[in-house]
Each structure stands twice: as C-alpha cells, then as structure tokens.
Amino acid sequence: QPKTKSVSGFLRERLNDDILDMLRRIGRVADAHGFSAYVVGGFVRDLFLYRHNEDIDIVIEGNGIEFARAFARKEGARVNAYDKFGTAVIIFADGFKIDVASARMEYYKFPAALPTVEMSSIKLDLFRRDFTINTLAIFLNPDKFGRLIDFFGGMRDMKEKAIRILHNLSFVEDPTRVFRAIRFEKRFDFSIGKLTAGLIHNAVKMDFFKRLSGRRVFSELRHILEEQNPIPALVRLEDFGLLKVIDPSIRMNKALRQMLDSARNVLSWYVLLYRPEECRQWIVYFLVLTRHADQEKAQAICRHFELAPRHEKIFIQERAEAETCLYRLSQGLPDKNSRLYEELNGLRMELILYMMAVTSRDDVRRAISFYVTDLKDIRISVKGKDLQKMGLSPSPLFGRILRTLLREKLDGRLQTRHDELELARRLIDGRETAG
Ligand code: CTP
CATH class of the missing domain: 1.10.3090.10 (cca-adding enzyme, domain 2)
Structure with missing residues (x-):
C-alpha cells in the first residue's frame, strides 16, 4: 500500500510561487477532464534532497496529450505531441517546458515474470522506472493536492541514502541503468544497495552491454562527464569493471x-x-x-x-x-x-x-x-576603417599592419589608442617610402 502523507506544506516552503501555482493549475485542468495528474521523478526526488530542479515531469492517468492540449490552450503555450507514446511537451513562450506522459496500460510492456497485473496505471508507470528514489510522485488534483505517492520505498531509500532498483530484471530491461546508478550514487553521495550492486556485477559478468549501441554507451558516459565532479563515478566504474565496457583500452x-x-x-x-x-x-x-x-x-x-x-x-x-x-x-x-x-x-x-x-x-x-x-582577450582598438581614414586603401597590407599592432601591444609596447595610431602611421609611411 502506498503511503499517502501530504507534503503540501513542504511544497509551499520549497517551491517558488510560479512553480507552485503552475502545479495547482495542472491539477485543476486535469481534474476538469476527469484525469488524475502527478508530478513525478527527478523533480520530486530533488525536492526532498533540497536540490534545485525545474524539470517538471507530469504523468496523467488518462489521456496525457488531451490534457497537454487543454492546459496549453489555457496558458497560451504550444504543444509537441507524440501520439505513438502518448507523450507531449508543453512549451511556454519564454521557453519553459513541461513533459507530460500518459499512464496507460497499453503503453507498458513488462517481462512476463513481473507481477504487474494488479497495479493501477500510475503505479505501473512508476514501476517501470529505474530506482526507488525516482519513483516518488505527488498528486496534483485539487481535492488531495500535495499527497505524496510512494509505492516502492522511495522515501525510505532517500533516508537511507540508497540507490536501489525495483526488481531483479531492471538491468536486463535497460543496461544503461548501471551507469545511471553510479552517476546518481556519486552525485547524491548515496550508496548502491547490496542487491543492486550484486546485479551490477552480474550485468558485467554476463556482458549485458553488448546489446547496447556505442551511441547509447557514450551518451551515458557523457552524462557522467557532465556531473559536477565526474571523477568518483569514473573510479567507481573502474571498480565495477565498467570502464572497459566504455573502451577496453582505458585504464x-x-x-x-x-x-x-x-x-x-x-x-x-x-x-x-x-x-x-x-x-x-x-x-x-x-x-x-x-x-x-x-x-x-x-x-x-x-x-x-x-x-x-x-x-x-x-x-x-x-x-x-x-x-x-x-x-x-x-x-x-x-x-x-x-x-x-x-x-x-x-x-x-x-x-x-x-x-x-x-x-x-x-x-x-x-x-x-x-x-x-x-x-587571450587583448585586442587593439585600431580598426580597418581607421587605416582607411589615414588614406590607405584596403589591401593585404591592412592585415599585416593590424597584426603588427597586436604583436606590439601583446609585448607591452603600446598602451593607448594614441600609441596604436601613431605606430600605424609610421608603418604606413614606412611602407609608402619603401614601396
Ligand atoms: N529512467 C529510467 N531508465 C532510464 C532512464 C530514465 O527508468 N534508463 C526514468 C527515471 O526514473 C527518471 C525518468 O526516467 O526519473 C527521467 O529520467 P531523466 O530524464 O534522466 O531524469 P533524472 O532522473 O532527473 O536525471 P537527471 O537529474 O540526470 O536529469
């Protein structure tokens, strides 16, 4: 059974009014269409970790695209819809974006071994995610705005600072999660749970990664290299024997x-x-x-x-x-x-x-x-048009004079614009008498 504690006070405390109002409006529009709306995933996780995150992911129990269109119409925003996946992106005039997904049975394919039959659609949506800390959701409809939905022990693992998968087939389903586990572990200074670590070792031993394209592996590596400090994650990759999955020659x-x-x-x-x-x-x-x-x-x-x-x-x-x-x-x-x-x-x-x-x-x-x-940023103030004003017509000599001026300035022999103009004049005169 999910815990359904209200976190609306916490939301008021933690979020700025713009975001909070937006969430309330999302809940109202969804409600008017007979849908349930949830904010889910990284946004909720980071809320409880006191980390800034304005990437709003909404899951709609019902038709997410219909919701997105209705919401965008009210807000004067645009929508990109992906019918095949039941997802949409709402794009506001200022560039702010909200991702919307539909929680509907027909979108999810789970391995037959998993017990998914009895689940509600929001629960199924959360169940297909990578780690428990990413399965938290907050209900947005007006009657219970701010209810925290925690089916899979996400809050417990936040408190225990643990990265845990939801079921044993998680890495079989998606081996890139192995890289994500390590990235999140180091980003939040959490620990990968024992069972999860065992499954990572297993994934390495069985080489689950051979079915991943180089492009996907690289995308995970790049995410790691974009972390504030990627080094602990790289060391951890090495400890798991995963650096050689990235490239066998990296030691x-x-x-x-x-x-x-x-x-x-x-x-x-x-x-x-x-x-x-x-x-x-x-x-x-x-x-x-x-x-x-x-x-x-x-x-x-x-x-x-x-x-x-x-x-x-x-x-x-x-x-x-x-x-x-x-x-x-x-x-x-x-x-x-x-x-x-x-x-x-x-x-x-x-x-x-x-x-x-x-x-x-x-x-x-x-x-x-x-x-x-x-x-690096030293520039001269004299431009081509200054040389033209001195009576020189455009020619390769322009470039040579400007380069000489820059060189002299770099070497500390020109201080003011006056110095530059004077040297330019001497160079032009020298050239004229010489040639
Ligand atoms: N997800 C997943 N398996 C993946 C990638 C993503 O289950 N291989 C799920 C995660 O549960 C996550 C959601 O999809 O919550 C969105 O993933 P992402 O866009 O990577 O967002 P974050 O988890 O917020 O990661 P980051 O903070 O690095 O953006």
Whole structure:
C-alpha cells in the first residue's frame, strides 16, 4: 500500500510561487477532464534532497496529450505531441517546458515474470522506472493536492541514502541503468544497495552491454562527464569493471587519475575566472580519458561512439594540434608574449585546458594559464576603417599592419589608442617610402 502523507506544506516552503501555482493549475485542468495528474521523478526526488530542479515531469492517468492540449490552450503555450507514446511537451513562450506522459496500460510492456497485473496505471508507470528514489510522485488534483505517492520505498531509500532498483530484471530491461546508478550514487553521495550492486556485477559478468549501441554507451558516459565532479563515478566504474565496457583500452592507473584530478582543478580555475558556458567540461575529460589513444585508435573510438563530425574533429585533428603545440612549448617556452599568443591562439578553450591538465611541466602550465588570463582577450582598438581614414586603401597590407599592432601591444609596447595610431602611421609611411 502506498503511503499517502501530504507534503503540501513542504511544497509551499520549497517551491517558488510560479512553480507552485503552475502545479495547482495542472491539477485543476486535469481534474476538469476527469484525469488524475502527478508530478513525478527527478523533480520530486530533488525536492526532498533540497536540490534545485525545474524539470517538471507530469504523468496523467488518462489521456496525457488531451490534457497537454487543454492546459496549453489555457496558458497560451504550444504543444509537441507524440501520439505513438502518448507523450507531449508543453512549451511556454519564454521557453519553459513541461513533459507530460500518459499512464496507460497499453503503453507498458513488462517481462512476463513481473507481477504487474494488479497495479493501477500510475503505479505501473512508476514501476517501470529505474530506482526507488525516482519513483516518488505527488498528486496534483485539487481535492488531495500535495499527497505524496510512494509505492516502492522511495522515501525510505532517500533516508537511507540508497540507490536501489525495483526488481531483479531492471538491468536486463535497460543496461544503461548501471551507469545511471553510479552517476546518481556519486552525485547524491548515496550508496548502491547490496542487491543492486550484486546485479551490477552480474550485468558485467554476463556482458549485458553488448546489446547496447556505442551511441547509447557514450551518451551515458557523457552524462557522467557532465556531473559536477565526474571523477568518483569514473573510479567507481573502474571498480565495477565498467570502464572497459566504455573502451577496453582505458585504464584507471595513477597517471590517468592524476590527469583527471588536474583537469578538475583546471576546470574549476577556469569556471571561477570566466563563464562556464564557454567551455564544455565533458570534452576536456573525454580528451583526458582517451589521451593514450593514437590517431587510429582515437578514430575507432569516435566511430564506435558515433560521435558527431564536429566532435570527432575536436578529438582527432584539434587534439593533434594541441599535442604538437604542447611538445613545442615543452621544448622551450617562447621569450615573448606575442610568440606565446601565436602558439595558442586558435586552439579552442577545451583544448587549452586539456593541455594544462596533461602537461607534467609546471612552467608550461603557468605559461598557458598566463595566456588565458593575460593575453587571450587583448585586442587593439585600431580598426580597418581607421587605416582607411589615414588614406590607405584596403589591401593585404591592412592585415599585416593590424597584426603588427597586436604583436606590439601583446609585448607591452603600446598602451593607448594614441600609441596604436601613431605606430600605424609610421608603418604606413614606412611602407609608402619603401614601396
Ligand atoms: N529512467 C529510467 N531508465 C532510464 C532512464 C530514465 O527508468 N534508463 C526514468 C527515471 O526514473 C527518471 C525518468 O526516467 O526519473 C527521467 O529520467 P531523466 O530524464 O534522466 O531524469 P533524472 O532522473 O532527473 O536525471 P537527471 O537529474 O540526470 O536529469
């Protein structure tokens, strides 16, 4: 029997009014159509973990698409509906989205061995989910708004900080859940339950993963690499013998561990310094994880994972450029800022951070960090149109003059715009008299 305690006070305490009102309106519209509405999954889990989460997943007992259309009409939002699955996405003018699913028997196929016959449709919907902590739901219809629905011991496992599957066939049904278990364990600092851990070992032993495409495995790896700190999960993957499922050549040895730690330091340094969206941390970590691979091997990994060409280019060509650059720097650091700038300019930030993470040379890392903090964003104020005003007509000489100005500025010989204009003038005159 589910516990049906009310958490409406807690909702009021934890949610901002916009979200809370939205949930109430969802319940009212569903009720008017004779449906029951629940908010489920990660949203509810994170509510009780005091973690920010505005990804609202709604399950409707009844026709979710009909509900979504009615709700969107009232709210002035759009709907994308997927008839085959009975799901819909409600999209508001400001981009805010709500996922809606229909809890209906005909959508679920369970292995015959599972006792599902007696379940209500919301219970069945929750039963097909991965872990108990993801099976919590909150009822939204007005009469019992805020009732917590907990069929499978989700609250107990939240208190015990446990990641537990719902039934023994969970990983057979969906082997990617093994990666999710590890990701959630480390994200929330929970522990994978004993039985669940045993089933993971079993999944590894029986190689459940051979039926997963490279694309799906990579998608799980990428989720892990996007976690705030992916390293504990990577270590845990290794402990379960799962890193080699990702790629047999990846070994969690001391050198890799050091590079990963270093990548983490470099990333947090960069994120504190700048806006994080300028740099995709999963790319930095993935570069580090696959550093051992030569060109051919790296190519094979990218193919297996079905990476997009734009990503493959980063992991193959751009990595090769970064490694060459790193080699040159370790042979001797440039004596001028402008030379250091020319070495590193053009490498995207993920590659720059990768170089900082993998180099064993402190002086090289310092030089690269100096480039990032002090050189990368230096610009000259003189533009082509300033040169035109000085009587020069557009030609390749423009580019040469502007590059010379930048070089001089990088090397500290130009302070003001006046200095730049003066040098530009001298360069033009020199050119004129010379040629
Ligand atoms: N789910 C599942 N099996 C999977 C993936 C997802 O059962 N392989 C279920 C989970 O129960 C989850 C829901 O689908 O609650 C939505 O999954 P997801 O979009 O990954 O959301 P979250 O659990 O919130 O994960 P995250 O916080 O990383 O977004």
